[in-house]
Amino acid sequence: MPIDTSEITFTAVNDVCCSWDQLKATPDCDIVVAETLFRKIIEQVFFEKRDPTAEADLPAQTDPSAPLFKIKATMFVKMLDVVLSMLGPDLIPMAVALQELGAKHLDYGVAPNDYTLVGEALFYTLQKYLGDKAWTPRMEKSWRSVYSFISEAMIAGTELEANRRAAGEGKRMSIPPRKSKLGMDRTVAKSLAKNKMGLMGMLDDAISVSDC
Secondary structure (H helix, E strand, C coil): CCCCCCCCCHHHHHHHHHHHHHHHCCCCCHHHHHHHHHHHHHHHHHHHHHHHHCCCCCHHCCCCCCCCHHHHHHHHHHHHHHHHHHCCCHHHHHHHHHHHHHHHHHHCCHHHHHHHEEEHHHHHHHHHHHHCCCCCCHHHHHHHHHHHHHHHHHHHHHHHHHHHCCCCCCCCCCCCCCCCCCCCCHHHHHHHHCCHHHHHHHHHHHCCCCCC
16 A cells, blocks of 8 residues: 655654654663653553543553563664664655554554554653754654654554455464553553553553453
8 A cells, every 4th residue: 555755855854863863862761761652652541541430540650660661661662763763765665664564553453543642642752852942843743744654654554454354364463461560550450451452452461450
């Protein structure tokens, strides 16, 4: 499925690459920035999908000091770094790679809106660590256009894989069971347990509700 790259300008690509390099220069970036982004993603998902009867306050009950939280947060940022490293003059190879990645997300049940949640968490993190001086309207526009391209390519890949399987092709990916708790309050974990697929499914082995 062809992906439109006409909206991605050289300026946008340059802005994203330069600001990402600047962000990575943050002291202890792999820990500090990663934890902020990962925590914000969980907050976004929780408040978007939580049980309305739950009274838990996720920001006060998510424990970024938990070893597994640190590991998953760092892994997430490293994956994002790999994706952004593919940016260049020719975006077609990147689009193909993103479609393949999106196909793998089918088995996690990641929905289009989940990409929106991750995007907003990313923009929040960028603004926090780049500062208002660097996070200008132009910079935000550049990031939003590039992220839109990334998410649209991955969503297209998911849809293509779904169509292939509907036609009797393709193969379901094996997803590991949930193992360790992510330093969450029991009420929070129970609420998220009701959403075993989607974005939380993508982080499946980071969250356990077996002991809740």
